[in-house]
Amino acid sequence: MSHFNYTDSPYSIREDIREAHRFFWSRLGAPGCWWNGAQRLAIAAEVRLATNCTFCAERKSALSPYTLAGEHDHGSGLSPAAIDAVHRIVTDQDRITQSYVDRNVDQGLSKEAYVELAGVVVSLFSIDEFHRALGLALEPLPQPSSGKASLYRPSQAVSGTGFVPMLPPDGATGSEADLWPNGRTANVLRALSLVPDALRDWMKLSSAQYLSMQGMANFDRQEGRAINRMQMELIAGRVSSVNECFY
Amino acid sequence: MLRVSAQTTGTEIDILAVNGDLDAAGRGIEFGPELMGFAESVATRSEADLKLARNQLLIAAGESVLVDAAGVAANFQRMVRIADSMGIPIDNMETEVGIEVRQALALSRFASAQNTVSG
Numbered sequence: 001m002s003h004f005n006y007t008d009s010p011y012s013i014r015e016d017i018r019e020a021h022r023f024f025w026s027r028l029g030a031p032g033c034w035w036n037g038a039q040r041l042a043i044a045a046e047v048r049l050a051t052n053c054t055f056c057a058e059r060k061s062a063l064s065p066y067t068l069a070g071e072h073d074h075g076s077g078l079s080p081a082a083i084d085a086v087h088r089i090v091t092d093q094d095r096i097t098q099s100y101v102d103r104n105v106d107q108g109l110s111k112e113a114y115v116e117l118a119g120v121v122v123s124l125f126s127i128d129e130f131h132r133a134l135g136l137a138l139e140p141l142p143q144p145s146s147g148k149a150s151l152y153r154p155s156q157a158v159s160g161t162g163f164v165p166m167l168p169p170d171g172a173t174g175s176e177a178d179l180w181p182n183g184r185t186a187n188v189l190r191a192l193s194l195v196p197d198a199l200r201d202w203m204k205l206s207s208a209q210y211l212s213m214q215g216m217a218n219f220d221r222q223e224g225r226a227i228n229r230m231q232m233e234l235i236a237g238r239v240s241s242v243n244e245c246f247y
Numbered sequence: 248m249l250r251v252s253a254q255t256t257g258t259e260i261d262i263l264a265v266n267g268d269l270d271a272a273g274r275g276i277e278f279g280p281e282l283m284g285f286a287e288s289v290a291t292r293s294e295a296d297l298k299l300a301r302n303q304l305l306i307a308a309g310e311s312v313l314v315d316a317a318g319v320a321a322n323f324q325r326m327v328r329i330a331d332s333m334g335i336p337i338d339n340m341e342t343e344v345g346i347e348v349r350q351a352l353a354l355s356r357f358a359s360a361q362n363t364v365s366g
Contacts, residue, residue: 011314014318094331098334101334118328118329118332118333121328122328130317133285162333162362187335188326202325206322206325220256226309228256229256230256235282235286235323236248237249238264238265238287239287239327240323240326241267242286242290243324243328244357244358245331246359246360247363
């Protein structure tokens with residue numbers, strides 16, 4: 001099956017966006033570092049349930065997101081900790097804490113697995129959000145491919161920034177030399193670097209949906225874009241503000 | 248980044264557009280009110296508001312702008328979730344423009360500010 005043909009779209013979708021979405025779909029059903037293909041697809045399916053989850057809606061309006069008991073609308077074979085992590089990242093991400101991530105480790109969701117799970121969640125969610133923004137149907141999920149998770153962990157990852165270990169600013173070396181090749185990085189780039197492919201996935205998507213790393217240094221109009229940088233940043237700022245994101 | 252891009256191009260803008268001020272969104276940014284309304288409706292996930300905002304942007308600015316705006320909005324629906332789920336602090340709290348923008352928009356009211364303040 002060929003994905004992202006956009007034959008139902010009344011609008012012309014840029015080819016680089018189609019390619020970026022297809023690239024992520026090819027990665028989504030394949031084994032990752034800490035989850036196999038079927039598990040990654042289960043995470044993706046859970047993202048789609050989270051957006052309409054009754055318990056998530058109740059918890060979002062609760063004063064504390066950690067005292068309310070209940071059960072998510074779920075349909076996967078993932079562990080309760082993994083299901084809850086997916087739902088929180090989609091619906092209540094600004095109240096995730098270090099304690100929550102640490103407690104998940106005790107429940108079998110390692111920080112490495114949490115980072116890869118988050119990478120799948122956010123990439124799938126943003127592709128779905130692109131469709132929803134344009135009033136288009138969501139793309140059917142791909143089929144899983146066989147194989148085991150690689151259990152790859154970059155040896156240079158260290159704790160000290162945020163809730164999980166990350167590559168240090170000078171840590172884009174060896175197999176990770178492509179992550180910030182000009183030696184300049186930022187915490188948002190380092191955030192998913194415990195699972196380097198998760199960072200590669202978002203960079204590829206971001207290059208099409210927003211700007212490439214090189215393009216971010218250009219504050220005027222970008223070639224191939226219908227909106228200029230100020231227009232982009234107005235959208236970015238408003239979306240971030242509604243989501244109550246301090247970063 | 249909105250403030251920096253405005254400074255780079257010598258454009259007078261009102262940063263309060265980020266907080267949803269419609270008049271501010273119209274200052275210096277072409278299709279600002281329509282883009283702001285569209286971004287807001289994507290982030291709040293109200294289907295009724297989104298349908299209205301999508302049509303308003305389409306009529307005002309055309310199909311190419313709508314598609315690019317959807318891409319950027321979708322991208323930042325992702326970025327905020329990366330930042331908050333990983334608990335990353337702001338890289339440098341001391342830049343003049345950063346301090347100005349955080350104060351103007353009262354960003355410390357957000358729960359995720361603790362990832363920077365307490366980190």
